[in-house]
Amino acid sequence: MLLEALSSAILGLALAWAAAHRLPHRLPTRSLVLPTGVAGALFGAFITHTALGFGNLFLILIGAAAVSAASLSLLVRPAGRLHRHSATA
Numbered sequence: 001m002l003l004e005a006l007s008s009a010i011l012g013l014a015l016a017w018a019a020a021h022r023l024p025h026r027l028p029t030r031s032l033v034l035p036t037g038v039a040g041a042l043f044g045a046f047i048t049h050t051a052l053g054f055g056n057l058f059l060i061l062i063g064a065a066a067v068s069a070a071s072l073s074l075l076v077r078p079a080g081r082l083h084r085h086s087a088t089a
Contacts, residue, residue, distance in 0.1 A: 004045055004057060008064035012041025015068050026076050033075060040064075040071030 016037025020030045027033050044067025048060045 001049070001054075004049060004060050005042065007057070007061060008041040008045035009038050011061055011064055012038040012068040015041070015065060016072060019072050023076065026079060027072075028075060028077075033072065036075060037068050037072055040068035043067055043071075 013034060016034045019037070020027055020033045041064040044064040045060050047067065048056075048063030051063075052059055
């Protein structure tokens, strides 16, 4: 279980670092992005471990990556302003 937690935390940190490195203009500061990725991965590993039980490290890491990516996607801001005109204009 310690291996699952450590592996998922490292995976979440790697995903968060890659997202912060790839999309710095669309994400908030790294001090928010990195812990969000790790927390999402740990939560995903917990949920997957609870659902599947012991012995499924690969599937647990997939669940951790999915929840980590989902939590990181909540931090993404729009790329630019939307240039819409009101209906009355």
